[in-house]
Amino acid sequence: MLRPRLWFALLFLPVACEPDSAPPKGTTTPTATTGNDDSAPVGELGETAPENIVVELSDEVRTVARVSWTTRAATSGYVRFGENGSLNLATNTTTPGTEHSVLLLGVPPATLVELEVVTVGDPEVVSARQSYTTGALPPELPVTSTTGAVESWVGGYQVLPLQGSSFAVTIVDDQGRFVWYDMLEPGFNLMRALLSADGTRMLYCLAGPQDNLSVGVIRQVDLYTGAHVDVPFPYIDHDFIELPDGTWAGIVVSETAGNVFDRILEMPAGGGDTVEVWNAYEDPVLLEFLDTAPMGTNFTHANALDYDPVEDAYYVSLKNLGTIVKIDRATGNSVWHLNGLPNSFEALAGTPQVELAHQFQMLPGKVLIFDNGPTTRGWSQVLEMALDEDAMTVELLWSYRHDPDLYVFAKGDVERFADGGTQAVWSSAGEIQNLNAAGDLVWQFNTSIGFAITFVQRVESLYGQP
Amino acid sequence: MANPDSLAVSRPARRAHRASLWRGVVLGLTVACREPVPAPGVETTLPKPDPSGLILLTNLHNFSYVGDLDVPFYPTVPGVDIRFDWSTATDDLQCHALSPVDDIDNLAVLALPNLDEAGVEYGLSNDSLQQADMGGYVSYAPGDETEAWLSSFTFFGTDTDIETLHQLDTGSWLLLVTSGDTLGVGARLLALFTPTAEASATEVELGSGCGILSFEADLEALTPAAALVDGPWLVDWTGLTLDGRTHPIEATRINQLMVARYPGRTIREIEEGFLDLELDAEELWTTQLTGGTTADLASLGNSAGPFPGFAAEGPWLLALRCTLCSNPAPRFLTVLVPS
Numbered sequence: 001m002l003r004p005r006l007w008f009a010l011l012f013l014p015v016a017c018e019p020d021s022a023p024p025k026g027t028t029t030p031t032a033t034t035g036n037d038d039s040a041p042v043g044e045l046g047e048t049a050p051e052n053i054v055v056e057l058s059d060e061v062r063t064v065a066r067v068s069w070t071t072r073a074a075t076s077g078y079v080r081f082g083e084n085g086s087l088n089l090a091t092n093t094t095t096p097g098t099e100h101s102v103l104l105l106g107v108p109p110a111t112l113v114e115l116e117v118v119t120v121g122d123p124e125v126v127s128a129r130q131s132y133t134t135g136a137l138p139p140e141l142p143v144t145s146t147t148g149a150v151e152s153w154v155g156g157y158q159v160l161p162l163q164g165s166s167f168a169v170t171i172v173d174d175q176g177r178f179v180w181y182d183m184l185e186p187g188f189n190l191m192r193a194l195l196s197a198d199g200t201r202m203l204y205c206l207a208g209p210q211d212n213l214s215v216g217v218i219r220q221v222d223l224y225t226g227a228h229v230d231v232p233f234p235y236i237d238h239d240f241i242e243l244p245d246g247t248w249a250g251i252v253v254s255e256t257a258g259n260v261f262d263r264i265l266e267m268p269a270g271g272g273d274t275v276e277v278w279n280a281y282e283d284p285v286l287l288e289f290l291d292t293a294p295m296g297t298n299f300t301h302a303n304a305l306d307y308d309p310v311e312d313a314y315y316v317s318l319k320n321l322g323t324i325v326k327i328d329r330a331t332g333n334s335v336w337h338l339n340g341l342p343n344s345f346e347a348l349a350g351t352p353q354v355e356l357a358h359q360f361q362m363l364p365g366k367v368l369i370f371d372n373g374p375t376t377r378g379w380s381q382v383l384e385m386a387l388d389e390d391a392m393t394v395e396l397l398w399s400y401r402h403d404p405d406l407y408v409f410a411k412g413d414v415e416r417f418a419d420g421g422t423q424a425v426w427s428s429a430g431e432i433q434n435l436n437a438a439g440d441l442v443w444q445f446n447t448s449i450g451f452a453i454t455f456v457q458r459v460e461s462l463y464g465q466p
Numbered sequence: 467m468a469n470p471d472s473l474a475v476s477r478p479a480r481r482a483h484r485a486s487l488w489r490g491v492v493l494g495l496t497v498a499c500r501e502p503v504p505a506p507g508v509e510t511t512l513p514k515p516d517p518s519g520l521i522l523l524t525n526l527h528n529f530s531y532v533g534d535l536d537v538p539f540y541p542t543v544p545g546v547d548i549r550f551d552w553s554t555a556t557d558d559l560q561c562h563a564l565s566p567v568d569d570i571d572n573l574a575v576l577a578l579p580n581l582d583e584a585g586v587e588y589g590l591s592n593d594s595l596q597q598a599d600m601g602g603y604v605s606y607a608p609g610d611e612t613e614a615w616l617s618s619f620t621f622f623g624t625d626t627d628i629e630t631l632h633q634l635d636t637g638s639w640l641l642l643v644t645s646g647d648t649l650g651v652g653a654r655l656l657a658l659f660t661p662t663a664e665a666s667a668t669e670v671e672l673g674s675g676c677g678i679l680s681f682e683a684d685l686e687a688l689t690p691a692a693a694l695v696d697g698p699w700l701v702d703w704t705g706l707t708l709d710g711r712t713h714p715i716e717a718t719r720i721n722q723l724m725v726a727r728y729p730g731r732t733i734r735e736i737e738e739g740f741l742d743l744e745l746d747a748e749e750l751w752t753t754q755l756t757g758g759t760t761a762d763l764a765s766l767g768n769s770a771g772p773f774p775g776f777a778a779e780g781p782w783l784l785a786l787r788c789t790l791c792s793n794p795a796p797r798f799l800t801v802l803v804p805s
Contacts, residue, residue, distance in 0.1 A: 062757070109757075110758075135757065135758065136718060136756070136757025136758040136759075137718045137757050138756060139718060139719050139720065139721035139755065139756070139757060139788070139790060140790060141718070142597075143716055143718075143719060145596070164597075165648050165651070165790065166648075166790075209623070210623050211623070375627070375630075375631055376630075378631075378636075404579075404580055405579075406598065406601070407579075407601055409601075409602055409621065409626060410621065426598065428597075428603075429597055429598040429600065430598055431596075431597065431598040446596045446597065446598055447596065447597045448593070448595070448596055448597065449576075449589075449595040449597050449599065449600060449792075450597065452597060
């Protein structure tokens with residue numbers, strides 16, 4: 001992506017001690033710590049007091065600021081910050097040293113943000129409270145609307161890739177407000193975006209155009225500058241994940257003797273040689289259905305990928321066969337096929353046929369599926385099914401349909417929250433719904449026309465996942 | 467989602483309501499209509515510019531308008547391929563000349579399952595359509611052709627067999643014929659084609675676009691804003707909350723500031739040719755905005771160079787626009803009085 005020269009708005013902030021912002025018990029506020037060595041307190045506290053504090057608002061992502069400061073003695077520190085006078089957010093703690101830098105993430109545009117720099121210790125040393133205002137959003141982003149209130153992920157965020165009138169990766173907070181964005185050039189197929197598990201960068205799965213998947217990449221994006229590095233991942237399509245050790249795993253479209261099918265390839269984080277983990281063309285159960293698609297078209301059409309570190313197993317959704325495959329990562333062998341043509345399970349009475357599904361979530365003894373359904377049916381739904389891997393049975397537990405009916409003709413995502421609530425992402429409709437454990441609609445997010453959502457990643461923190 | 471209240475109102479009733487609104491505007495004009503130049507010897511009430519160059523824009527400075535869309539409606543045979551033909555269309559929605567070959571870059575079909583004809587028109591007029599209103603979207607780049615078949619349309623290159631989905635009880639189907647390929651932007655022609663049991667038509671022939679859009683603007687009742695002739699000119703619309711329809715303004719969507727001058731024309735004449743606002747300007751300067759609620763007019767420019775100031779003859783207009791919105795009307799438009 002072409003990016004204009006990066007300009008930083010250097011905000012040398014004035015000292016602004018707030019009379020009613022007394023630090024918590026056990027902390028000490030230096031009399032002055034900002035950009036004035038002469039006024040720094042002397043003695044032990046002065047050695048660890050934050051000095052030369054500079055706040056730089058990114059001109060590329062104008063909701064993100066970088067705070068840097070120095071200490072005379074090697075120490076660690078962090079910044080607590082927030083909007084409307086609250087300091088409810090906090091950065092990670094810096095590594096021990098005398099020069100420190102952190103990003104302030106998670107605040108909406110055009111918002112007054114207050115902050116304090118805190119040196120870790122006993123007692124803590126806290127800077128004077130300071131403030132800055134975040135910038136405006138690019139006009140190319142959609143107008144969004146929300147109704148109700150989030151109940152299941154208060155204080156969290158969602159990574160939302162947007163596709164349509166313009167292409168962007170965004171992060172919204174629990175009020176549906178954009179807190180991070182990256183406008184993309186059209187031409188790539190934006191399939192999936194992830195905040196890296198360590199919270200240091202964004203990762204995008206950018207498949208090539210359908211007629212040239214060879215140019216697919218994993219894009220690594222700096223959260224502050226927006227600068228990116230593309231790592232070639234030829235023929236990657238639809239979905240990729242980041243394993244707990246940082247390894248990337250992606251769905252890759254392949255061809256043998258005119259037959260098109262999918263594989264799962266792993267790549268070391270940041271790039272390197274790929275390793276094949278699974279190959280649909282070597283799955284004897286799937287090969288029985290090779291002739292269900294015309295020669296030259298993908299007979300599996302894998303479109304969603306998940307990984308279970310406990311079982312060291314992959315799960316992949318094969319849209320054209322209506323099935324989810326469990327794959328033993330160590331051997332690359334298929335363990336079972338759920339639903340669809342190659343079903344390994346007995347469907348108990350009342351269990352519907354799943355067709356053209358997209359994202360899913362494996363749960364203990366259950367699976368949650370976004371079932372797009374055929375166009376002739378004309379509506380999509382969320383299904384929750386019980387799996388008995390001993391008896392090899394599958395049974396419908398719960399389903400949810402939009403009111404009025406909504407058909408999602410591309411993508412679709414679903415998640416069960418820890419409190420029993422459920423998120424349904426009606427991707428091509430640009431809508432996200434949250435239901436509580438009772439199945440009642442409690443929150444809805446919509447985009448203006450022209451903006452579809454692809455797959456969603458929900459994160460508790462923008463500073464890395466536990 | 468379109469305003470549900472509006473959907474409950476029949477089209478004649480809505481039109482009567484609009485007519486009533488417009489009568490009110492016209493009545494207001496009869497007493498407010500005057501040129502922004504005082505007669506000799508009469509104490510002036512013209513605004514004076516802030517010596518600092520600050521030009522504060524508020525709702526009082528904004529124009530008002532009412533607009534109406536009357537999209538041609540074609541009942542079509544369900545479940546068959548539909549042919550679109552725009553070869554005879556020589557003018558567009560704004561009654562501007564149109565070349566069916568050179569000016570048309572993209573055709574888009576939107577399936578809107580839960581909206582009727584009036585709901586679609588309301589949503590387009592008010593920029594209130596949501597993605598969730600849309601049950602399907604396909605497009606087609608015609609190149610030098612002036613006809614297209616529904617079966618040729620794809621979803622970003624993926625064939626969805628859209629022609630088989632054009633069935634009874636699938637709501638309204640909207641055809642957008644556009645310059646450029648940004649969804650919902652640059653519409654030159656519009657048509658609604660709805661699968662209907664009694665229909666016999668399998669073709670949608672788009673003729674003149676003139677008459678689809680009617681637009682009545684009032685620039686005379688607004689409070690003009692003042693600007694220094696030679697600058698500086700820091701425009702600040704932080705306090706602006708309403709657009710010309712008195713709807714809440716979406717400040718984040720404003721992406722262009724335009725200044726234009728119209729020597730030899732009265733404000734009323736500009737108003738009457740409102741759809742030609744850009745064509746009628748003697749000179750016009752723009753600057754792209756990347757967000758925020760302030761701009762420096764020194765950043766304006768056109769092909770001849772940077773904005774030279776307000777020394778030339780007016781009247782002068784300043785507009786804040788959303789070029790990415792389906793409704794092309796400026797979000798804000800005012801008369802600038804230099805001194």
